[in-house]
Amino acid sequence: MAQTAAKVQTVIQPPVFTNPWSEGWRSFRSNKMAMAGLFMILLFIGAAIAAPYITTFDYKEQDLMGRLQAPGAEHWFGTDDLGRDIFTRIMYGARISLWVGFSSVMGSILIGTLLGIAAGYYGRWVDMLISRGFDILLAFPGILLAIAIVAALGPSLQNALLAIAVVNVPVFGRLVRAKVLSLKNEEYVTAARALGMRNGRIIMHHILPNCLGPVIVQGTLSIATAIIEAAALGFLGLGAQPPEPEWGKMLSDSRQFIATAPWTVIFPGLSIMLTVLGFNLMGDGLRDVLDPKMKN
Amino acid sequence: MQTTILEVNELRTYFPIRKGILQRTAGYVKAVDGVSFRVNKGEVFGIVGESGCGKSTTGRSILQLIKPTGGEVIFEGQDVTRLNEEAMRRLRRDMQIVFQDPFASLNPRHKVSKILEEPLLVHGFGTVRERREKVAELIETVGLNASQLERYPHQFSGGQRQRIAIARALMLRPKLIIADEPVSALDVSIQSQILNLMQDLQQSFQLTYVFIAHDLSVIKHFCDRVAVMYLGQIVEMADKESLYSEPRHPYTKALLSAVPNPDPEGPRERIILEGEVPSPANMPQGCVFHTRCPMAEERCRHERPVLEQTSHNHAVACHLYASPAV
Numbered sequence: 001m002a003q004t005a006a007k008v009q010t011v012i013q014p015p016v017f018t019n020p021w022s023e024g025w026r027s028f029r030s031n032k033m034a035m036a037g038l039f040m041i042l043l044f045i046g047a048a049i050a051a052p053y054i055t056t057f058d059y060k061e062q063d064l065m066g067r068l069q070a071p072g073a074e075h076w077f078g079t080d081d082l083g084r085d086i087f088t089r090i091m092y093g094a095r096i097s098l099w100v101g102f103s104s105v106m107g108s109i110l111i112g113t114l115l116g117i118a119a120g121y122y123g124r125w126v127d128m129l130i131s132r133g134f135d136i137l138l139a140f141p142g143i144l145l146a147i148a149i150v151a152a153l154g155p156s157l158q159n160a161l162l163a164i165a166v167v168n169v170p171v172f173g174r175l176v177r178a179k180v181l182s183l184k185n186e187e188y189v190t191a192a193r194a195l196g197m198r199n200g201r202i203i204m205h206h207i208l209p210n211c212l213g214p215v216i217v218q219g220t221l222s223i224a225t226a227i228i229e230a231a232a233l234g235f236l237g238l239g240a241q242p243p244e245p246e247w248g249k250m251l252s253d254s255r256q257f258i259a260t261a262p263w264t265v266i267f268p269g270l271s272i273m274l275t276v277l278g279f280n281l282m283g284d285g286l287r288d289v290l291d292p293k294m295k296n
Numbered sequence: 297m298q299t300t301i302l303e304v305n306e307l308r309t310y311f312p313i314r315k316g317i318l319q320r321t322a323g324y325v326k327a328v329d330g331v332s333f334r335v336n337k338g339e340v341f342g343i344v345g346e347s348g349c350g351k352s353t354t355g356r357s358i359l360q361l362i363k364p365t366g367g368e369v370i371f372e373g374q375d376v377t378r379l380n381e382e383a384m385r386r387l388r389r390d391m392q393i394v395f396q397d398p399f400a401s402l403n404p405r406h407k408v409s410k411i412l413e414e415p416l417l418v419h420g421f422g423t424v425r426e427r428r429e430k431v432a433e434l435i436e437t438v439g440l441n442a443s444q445l446e447r448y449p450h451q452f453s454g455g456q457r458q459r460i461a462i463a464r465a466l467m468l469r470p471k472l473i474i475a476d477e478p479v480s481a482l483d484v485s486i487q488s489q490i491l492n493l494m495q496d497l498q499q500s501f502q503l504t505y506v507f508i509a510h511d512l513s514v515i516k517h518f519c520d521r522v523a524v525m526y527l528g529q530i531v532e533m534a535d536k537e538s539l540y541s542e543p544r545h546p547y548t549k550a551l552l553s554a555v556p557n558p559d560p561e562g563p564r565e566r567i568i569l570e571g572e573v574p575s576p577a578n579m580p581q582g583c584v585f586h587t588r589c590p591m592a593e594e595r596c597r598h599e600r601p602v603l604e605q606t607s608h609n610h611a612v613a614c615h616l617y618a619s620p621a622v
Contacts, residue, residue, distance in 0.1 A: 187400040190361055195415045195464070196388035205414070209405050 024289045034285020040278030044271075048094040057085035059092045060243045068261040078263040080254055086264065089245035090271050096246050097275060100161050100230040101223040107165035109219055112172025113211070117203060119173070120180025131177065134170035142167045142225075143232055150238040157246070160239035164226050175218055179211045186210075213290035220283035224276040231272050247272050301472060301504050302335040302358070307367035309350075309357045313577060325577045327353040328364070329528035332603070335472075340498070340505040342519030342536075344512060344551070348573065350528040351508045352396075355474045358506070359393055360384055371472070389419050389468035396477035398457035402449040408435070408460055409445040415467040430467070437500075438463040439493060455486035459493065466501060474506045479514060491518055512555050516540055521609075524548045527584040528576055530603055534610040544612040546589050583615065591616060 028034055047054075063083030071078040077086035119130040137145065149163035183189060184207070192202045231248030233239035240246035242253075247268040254264035308331075310324035327350045335341040343351045357364040360376060369376045371391060376384060395401035402411055412431040421427060432442040438459040449457055458478060465473055475494065479487040491514065497503060509515050515522055516536060523533040524545065532545040543549045550567040569588045574580050580587050586596040595615050603613040 187395050187397060188403040190356075191393070191395060191401050191461075191464070192403075192414075194359055194361055194388060194393045195418060195468070196385040197414070197418045198385065201418060205406075206403055210403075 028285055028289045031285045031288060033281050034288075037278045037281025037283075037285060040274050041282060044094045044098060044275050044278070047091050048098050051088075051091035051095060055085070055088040055091050057088040059084065059089045059245045061085075068257060068264070070261070071263050077267045078261065080250070080264050081257060081261075084243075086250075086267050089250060090247070090267055093245040093247045093250065093268065093271065094275075096157065096240055096244060097227050097230060097272070100157070100164065101227045101275075101279070104161045104165040104226045104230075105168065105219050105222045107162075108168035108172050108222065109215060111165075112169045113176045113208075113215060115169070116173040116176025117180055117207065117211075120177040121184060121199070121203060121207065127177075130173065134173050137167070137170045143229060146229055146233060147236065147238060150233060155238040155241065157240040157244065160230055160233040163233070164229050167229070168222050168226065171222065172215060172218060175214055176211050179214060180207055183207050183210050217283055217287040217290055220279055220286055224279035224283070227272065227276055227279070298336040298339075300334045301337045301372060302506070303368075303370040304334075304354075304358060305332050305368040305370070307331045307354065307357055307369065308365045309353050309362055310365045323577055325575075326528050326579060327576060328357060329576075329579070330367070331525070331528070331530055332367075333523055333530065333533060335504060335506060337471075337504055338498075338502065339520040340507055340518055342515040342522040343506065343508045343525055344510060344515050344522060345525035346510060346551075346573065348576070349525045350576070351510075351525050352476050354525070355393065355476045355506060355508050359388075359391060359474060361393070386419075389415075390470050391472045391474070392465035392468065392470040393474045393476060394458075394461050394465050394478045397481045398454055398461050399449075399481075401461050402457060402464075404449055407446055407448055408452075411449070411460065412445075412464055412467055415464060419468060421468075434463045434466055435460075437466070437497070453486075454482050455489060458482060458486075458490050462490075462493065462497070466497065469501065470503070472504045472506065474508070476508045477510065478507075480509065480511060487514065494518075512551060524551065527573065527579065529584055530613065531585060532610075532612045532614075533603065534612075538607075538610045544606060544610070544617055545585075545614050546591050546616075547585050583613075 061084060063079065065083065066075075066079055067081055067083040069075055069079040069083075075085050075087065077090060080086055080089070115130050115134075119127040140148075146160070146163040146167050149166060150159050153159040153162070189202060189206050192206050197205075230239055231246070231251070234246040234248030235252040237249075237252070240249055242249065250268040251265055251272075254261070254268075258265050307328055308326070309328040310326050312321045313323045313325060314320065315322040329350075331350075331354055333341070343354060345351045353362060356362045358369050358376075360369075360379075364377060367377070371387070374387070376387060379387065406414075409428075409431060412434065413427050416422065416427045416430060422430070431445065435442055435445060440456060440459055440463075444452075449460065452460065458481075462478075478494070479490050482490060494505070495518070498505065505518075507515070507519055519536055521533070521535055522539050523530045524539075524547065525531070526547050532539065532543070532548045534544075539548065540552065543552050546567075547569075550569050553565055553567045567590065569590075571588050574584070574587055582598045583589070583592070583596040583601055586592040589596065593615065599615070601613045601615045603611050604617070605611045606617050
């Protein structure tokens with residue numbers, strides 16, 4: 001009797017009150033490529049944080065007797081032309097690249113979103129002014145503009161970061177402007193106006209949160225290009241200055257040994273490639289989650 | 297004596313058509329072209345017409361959500377077209393709107409509790425607790441449950457969402473609600489529920505409605521007085537009984553004849569209109585309806601008829617009923 005009663009009893013599932021973010025995470029988790037990207041990024045973030053604990057050498061320490069050693073038990077990735085441990089330099093280099101990637105993109109997002117919202121929401125001459133400014137910035141190839149800015153300000157990591165941030169501002173500005181233009185005509189924004197909300201509140205509570213999806217996607221992808229651009233500037237000697245272990249700089253310093261000591265170029269190159277790939281994969285995954293309409 | 301709560305005088309809303317790289321104004325779409333009416337306190341005033349006739353634009357122009365090009369909108373003795381932004385913002389608590397599509401009018405990222413609390417917040421009502429209490433009270437009033445407050449709009453059905461939208465409009469205890477096709481996006485079975493809810497609320501909150509719809513049977517069920525719009529103008533305005541029993545304007549007659557009659561034996565006399573609605577960017581000379589009117593005369597092509605009282609509580613803009621031309 002008790003048995004049948006137990007059988008008859010149906011399992012009533014408690015209603016799941018999901019919010020958009022946890023739903024997004026669920027679908028992101030099922031995307032294998034995106035998870036691989038996230039894993040790569042976490043690997044490099046881990047390396048950047050743990051650099052002092054997992055390395056036994058100093059990234060500046062030269063050992064001219066042991067220069068250009070092949071990878072082995074002591075020097076996992078070998079040594080460069082000044083006898084510095086490449087593994088150590090890659091670990092510390094992750095700090096520079098990730099810092100440049102995150103902070104320059106953060107700067108671009110901040111300024112770009114601000115300008116994009118102003119242009120899209122207020123329209124008219126504000127839009128004209130800001131949009132033409134974006135057009136001017138976009139008229140130059142990104143890297144060329146960055147070189148010009150760094151050349152004008154003087155070569156240093158700070159200035160390279162600033163230059164990359166400036167180059168990316170119109171990317172976010174245009175994205176946000178377009179999104180705001182379409183959101184402005186959404187009925188819930190009209191409803192907000194009908195309820196007597198001020199522009200500031202409409203922007204902060206109704207427009208901005210609904211712009212964030214594409215901005216996060218573009219931000220992730222832009223970190224990848226920012227890292228490449230930083231490496232390119234470093235390669236040209238316009239970014240991080242020696243003895244900073246910047247990956248692009250490491251590449252350019254060792255390129256004459258590419259035939260005799262390939263490990264000096266392979267490892268920095270591989271690091272750049274993997275971080276960029278990681279951010280790209282994750283960005284694509286995020287796009288599928290946050291912005292299904294952009295999928296093609 | 298009935299008091300007028302809303303008076304609309306010669307309301308005009310034109311949208312400029314811009315052309316070329318210089319964005320030169322090449323003409324205007326006359327969405328609303330000289331609309332006048334009065335709404336009495338406590339009544340339901342219906343505006344009916346086909347798509348694109350300017351009925352929604354009229355509603356939004358009254359609320360200044362679209363800035364009208366000309367005319368007056370007098371709400372409780374105040375011309376709202378002349379108010380500055382801040383004064384208008386404060387006045388909005390007295391005049392609210394319910395939109396057609398409950399899937400578009402609620403912010404998908406906000407929980408219902410936030411959607412309902414926001415109007416109170418922006419007008420500085422009470423403390424957090426008082427606001428919560430009011431939200432909980434109103435959601436019950438519209439027939440939902442306070443336990444559903446922590447959900448997002450996408451977790452509700454269309455009818456439930458429209459209830460939320462109505463609750464939001466009611467939060468500030470408005471005197472006037474403009475209902476812009478509030479049921480036309482809903483299933484027929486849900487429509488009557490929402491209409492009954494709106495009717496109950498009218499009693500308990502002493503509301504005045506301007507009810508915009510294209511469905512004549514919904515209007516008949518709900519409204520006290522009806523204005524029929526065509527191409528941005530009111531062609532006929534009358535008490536509901538009078539309009540439905542003896543329509544005067546040829547356009548109204550055609551509209552009413554198109555309402556399906558459930559009685560198969562009943563009289564069937566459909567007036568089929570020829571042609572298309574002219575573009576509001578290029579309005580016909582004379583009467584706006586003469587291009588499709590089965591009874592058009594020479595005079596209709598040149599002279600625009602004005603809305604004239606033909607009997608008590610019945611006005612029509614048609615030369616057939618007007619005094620002969622001078």
